[in-house]
Amino acid sequence: MRFVTVSGPPSSGKTAVILKTLEHLQKAGQKVGVVKFDCLFTDDDELYRKNGIAVRKGLAGALCPDHYFVSNVEECVQWGLQEGLDVLVSESAGLCNRCSPHIREVLAICVIDNLSGTGTPKKIGPMLKAADVVVITKGDIVSQAEREVFASRVHMVNTKARILHVNGITGQGSFELSTLWTGAEETATVEGKKLRFSMPAALCSYCLGETRIGSDYQMGNVRKMDLDLPTGFKTDGGPQELGPMDTGGES
Amino acid sequence: MSRQLETLTVEAVFARWPFVQQQLADNGLGEIADRPGARLAEFLDTDQLDDLDGFIDVMEDFLGANEEKVSEVTITGGRAKDGSPEPVAELTVKVGEVICIVGPTGSGKSRLLADIEWVARGDTPTGRHVTINGQVPDDKWRFSAEYKLVAQLSQNMNFVMDLSVEEFLNLHAESRLATDPEQKIQRIWNWANELAGEPFALDTPVTSLSGGQSRALMIADTAVLSSSPVVLIDEIENAGIDRQQALDILIREEKIVLMATHDPILALMGDRRVIINNGAMQKVIEPSEKEKANLIELRALDEKLMGLRHRLRMGERLDEI
Ligand SMILES: Nc1nc2c(ncn2[C@@H]2O[C@H](COP(=O)(O)OP(=O)(O)OP(=O)(O)O)[C@@H](O)[C@H]2O)c(=O)[nH]1
Ligand SMILES: Nc1ncnc2c1ncn2[C@@H]1O[C@H](COP(=O)(O)OP(=O)(O)O)[C@@H](O)[C@H]1O
Ligand SMILES: [Mg+2]
Ligand SMILES: [Mg+2]
Ligand SMILES: [Zn+2]
Ligand SMILES: [Zn+2]
Numbered sequence: 001m002r003f004v005t006v007s008g009p010p011s012s013g014k015t016a017v018i019l020k021t022l023e024h025l026q027k028a029g030q031k032v033g034v035v036k037f038d039c040l041f042t043d044d045d046e047l048y049r050k051n052g053i054a055v056r057k058g059l060a061g062a063l064c065p066d067h068y069f070v071s072n073v074e075e076c077v078q079w080g081l082q083e084g085l086d087v088l089v090s091e092s093a094g095l096c097n098r099c100s101p102h103i104r105e106v107l108a109i110c111v112i113d114n115l116s117g118t119g120t121p122k123k124i125g126p127m128l129k130a131a132d133v134v135v136i137t138k139g140d141i142v143s144q145a146e147r148e149v150f151a152s153r154v155h156m157v158n159t160k161a162r163i164l165h166v167n168g169i170t171g172q173g174s175f176e177l178s179t180l181w182t183g184a185e186e187t188a189t190v191e192g193k194k195l196r197f198s199m200p201a202a203l204c205s206y207c208l209g210e211t212r213i214g215s216d217y218q219m220g221n222v223r224k225m226d227l228d229l230p231t232g233f234k235t236d237g238g239p240q241e242l243g244p245m246d247t248g249g250e251s
Numbered sequence: 252m253s254r255q256l257e258t259l260t261v262e263a264v265f266a267r268w269p270f271v272q273q274q275l276a277d278n279g280l281g282e283i284a285d286r287p288g289a290r291l292a293e294f295l296d297t298d299q300l301d302d303l304d305g306f307i308d309v310m311e312d313f314l315g316a317n318e319e320k321v322s323e324v325t326i327t328g329g330r331a332k333d334g335s336p337e338p339v340a341e342l343t344v345k346v347g348e349v350i351c352i353v354g355p356t357g358s359g360k361s362r363l364l365a366d367i368e369w370v371a372r373g374d375t376p377t378g379r380h381v382t383i384n385g386q387v388p389d390d391k392w393r394f395s396a397e398y399k400l401v402a403q404l405s406q407n408m409n410f411v412m413d414l415s416v417e418e419f420l421n422l423h424a425e426s427r428l429a430t431d432p433e434q435k436i437q438r439i440w441n442w443a444n445e446l447a448g449e450p451f452a453l454d455t456p457v458t459s460l461s462g463g464q465s466r467a468l469m470i471a472d473t474a475v476l477s478s479s480p481v482v483l484i485d486e487i488e489n490a491g492i493d494r495q496q497a498l499d500i501l502i503r504e505e506k507i508v509l510m511a512t513h514d515p516i517l518a519l520m521g522d523r524r525v526i527i528n529n530g531a532m533q534k535v536i537e538p539s540e541k542e543k544a545n546l547i548e549l550r551a552l553d554e555k556l557m558g559l560r561h562r563l564r565m566g567e568r569l570d571e572i
Contacts, residue, residue, distance in 0.1 A: 141407055144472070145473070149426045154396060162393075
């Protein structure tokens with residue numbers, strides 16, 4: 001089975017691109033499936049199902065969606081094998097700019113759109129930087145100049161990636177993308193494989209459920225901005241020692 | 252790492268690749284320049300060196316880009332939708348030519364243009380092959396940011412950046428590492444004003460240009476600053492610009508122009524017309540003498556319509572036409 005991880009900011013066109021690309025593989029008689037990851041809600045699974053694609057979804061709830069992804073990815077691969085898929089695609093939520101779902105030796109795609117602004121390639125970090133293929137969407141509604149500027153910004157962040165323009169609505173460019181998917185390596189398991197980019201640990205008290213604001217409630221990996229405030233405010237940064245978890249009540 | 256940057260001194264790297272200094276400064280590493288004798292590896296870790304190596308690849312590609320000019324693109328016929336051989340076995344289009352592509356919906360016009368864009372090697376549904384300057388082209392035409400064979404212009408495109416015309420053109424020129432940007436920006440602006448008929452200033456925000464002005468600026472900008480040798484024009488029938496002049500500008504800037512259109516004036520302006528049906532190029536024809544004569548009449552009709560539009564805009568009645 002070929003396994004492809006697709007990442008990208010919200011609404012960048014991941015689902016549109018996956019649907020158009022898989023259509024070519026379906027026409028060629030391949031069995032295809034998608035696992036969609038998101039935080040609280042998605043109806044992408046309905047879209048996939050309607051298009052004859054085997055689908056599973058995972059909602060991360062309070063966890064970082066990419067942490068949730070990596071905790072479940074081997075099971076997803078096993079599900080894909082059990083379904084007899086030729087190609088399995090994971091679509092991530094793309095909400096955490098610090099994390100990236102890409103795995104070594106597994107084809108990594110990042111979908112990013114021309115409307116997101118020229119600063120976005122720099123902002124979204126690992127999911128773009130660690131991708132093998134960057135798909136740029138929504139080129140149909142911006143000028144040629146903006147497409148060129150945007151592509152060059154993408155290239156500056158990830159100098160090694162192949163860059164493809166795909167229109168998620170008409171499917172222009174999706175056939176070309178599909179040839180890269182069918183050319184991907186076979187994956188029988190991701191057990192023991194490594195993430196391309198380590199994910200930061202959820203280590204501050206807010207990660208652990210704290211809701212109150214103020215230094216007294218901040219423990220663990222906390223960093224302060226340098227705002228030149230008068231003494232009396234704690235402004236020095238740096239990780240502090242991880243204190244005991246507050247399990248409710250006054251401390 | 253191909254260049255072994257880790258073994259080189261700062262000075263040596265700057266001498267060989269002068270643009271590295273700016274790149275380091277842009278990444279907040281400007282102070283490296285203060286110690287020319289030190290080895291680069293003292294400041295950068297392996298990942299950063301690797302990134303820099305990639306950056307130099309990009310820049311060398313860029314700077315070399317002007318050396319090999321695309322002068323012609325050849326499409327070798329494949330098969331029609333029913334599997335029969337494509338009637339037009341070979342089509343070569345040269346710089347400065349305007350080619351129109353006509354055919355009913357679903358006939359394969361978009362696929363032909365996509366085959367060119369993807370530089371097909373018998374690996375698309377049509378089995379066509381595309382060569383550049385008579386040679387099987389490099390992979391870079393498929394996957395790199397700065398080598399795109401085809402630039403596109405269409406009616407649906409808008410400017411989305413919040414910049415003035417001048418800032419916008421500067422940004423584009425910068426991303427293309429254009430030589431002599433001021434002169435190029437002036438040229439684009441002059442042409443765009445001629446094309447649009449309604450002048451705009453360099454400090455106008457691009458998002459507040461009229462439809463005609465936007466289209467004019469996009470065409471002039473693509474002609475002068477786009478890296479792509481082929482320009483694909485899709486639906487600019489009612490763009491409110493001087494279309495003949497638009498084509499002239501693209502030709503003068505040595506573009507190959509492909510137009511998918513059913514507008515009779517545009518279709519007759521082309522040097523040749525490719526007729527598509529059943530997924531294949533059926534015929535390539537040149538405008539006949541009669542067609543050329545008709546073009547004059549069609550232009551007169553078109554001007555008349557434009558005049559009527561103008562009068563409507565001015566609040567006039569159209570009792571007399
Ligand atoms: N004009 C245009 N619209 C596009 C293109 N690609 C996607 N869209 C539209 O953009 C919207 C978002 O696309 P999706 O495919 O749902 O995006 P997504 O990345 O899967 O979104 P999430 O899964 O919610 O993060 C939809 O309305 C698409 O129709 C494109 O190339 N051009
Ligand atoms: N020679 C061909 N063999 C197989 N399929 C083809 C061929 N030419 C075109 N097609 C397919 O036919 C469909 C319609 O073609 P398209 O290029 O979109 O038509 P148009 O742009 O003229 O409306 C597309 O799915 C395209 O991939
Ligand atoms: Mg989606
Ligand atoms: Mg079409
Ligand atoms: Zn995260
Ligand atoms: Zn936290």
